[in-house]
Amino acid sequence: MRIVLDDVCIAREDWNLSAGGIFTEGTHLISGDIGSGKTTLALLLAGLLQPSSGTVEREKIADRMISFQFPEYHVTGSTLREECASWGIDPAATLKGVNLTGKEDLSPLRLSRGELKRLHLACVLAKHYDLLILDEPFSSLDCREKDRICNELSCRTRGITIIFTHEQMQFPRVDFIWEITGGSLRCRGRLPDALPTWEHAPGVVKKLIRRGKIPANLTQKDLMEAACRT
């Protein structure tokens, strides 16, 4: 199971993004500046956008899912109950799991953004997909929810998970680091070797590296372990 990007280019009037590389099974973290093309790349990987040139091959991927940055783009039900049902999952169990019991008949668009994101991610993560693409999955979530989602993602042992994020504090266990710089997607490699060359590394990670304390991975436990290392 893998995605192969061969000399891909996406070009617009005064902007372009080039990308090459292979996404194998595991969790890939992709970072980049605002407007660098993260969401565009997510759409491309999901098959919702065709490249201007080059090819995208998805090998042995039976099913795929993309979670958009804005959870409101996914809403199709007029109530939370209908929204869960539209994903083919049990509303009662799902809403209980995200602490929204009692709001079954409320419109999803009446939820706070954090609550809507929580609901949306519960719907997305209720099933397994060979390819799971998450565009800013942690935005709007409170620290406890980020922690819970990170743990859930860390437990995904099969398939390809690709996470696009600006998050600086809470991460799941990650296998590969990628970043978009200078209009190109670059693979920094496997963790922890990738960390010293990761330009968009969170401030905490950069400070730990400067002190010679390279964390084994990016979970809070890994960062704390590195910080406490003597």
Next chain:
Amino acid sequence: MISIRDLRCGLLDIRSLDIGPGITSIIGPNGSGKTTLLRLLAGITLPESGEILVDDRPPREVETGWVNEFPDRNILFDTVSDEVASPLRFRRIPCSETSRRVTSHLEFMRLVHLSTRPIRDLSGGEKILVALAAATIHRPSLLVLDECDSHLDEIRAQETDRLLSGTGARYIIRCTQQMESAAHGDHLIYLEQGRVIHAGSPQDVFRSLAVTAFYPLAWRCGV
């Protein structure tokens, strides 16, 4: 001073809270009432009971800038320059002055490169930056921001904090889920289930949250 007395609105229940000038961050779990409090402070929602006064005036009599947590809900016009100009046009500022101020403000906010771009083509982070520019161009004394930083990378969020401090707003009140960012404000309020559980300096409030997930990771790691 912003004073809140006997405030009730939906889940929100605040008996007494004073907020001084400067940057105030509001944190708390999802659904704790952060956005409701911000909407009340901005005068978008009226309280069911109780009172909010901003320097002795109700919020609706105060020049206020507001940025919604849903980036698309901030946008009214098709292009960046029209969107940023809109608060001045609504105030019937002459066209020549509007044009001059838009140019100057886009430079100040470092958004000149986006000025002719259709807003529908912008990324989520870029939409938020445009909304921030529109919210500050009329030099509000109160700036209310609902989780804007969740769409920004670390460097742009820090740069935006510096720029917003230079807009002249006496009060900047924002909710955030980035605890490192909250740690750098002047005041911090922690809400839970509609009530103010902790309020004070970031050091004091985070000291009370030391064993929770809300404690800044950088502090925990000692870096």
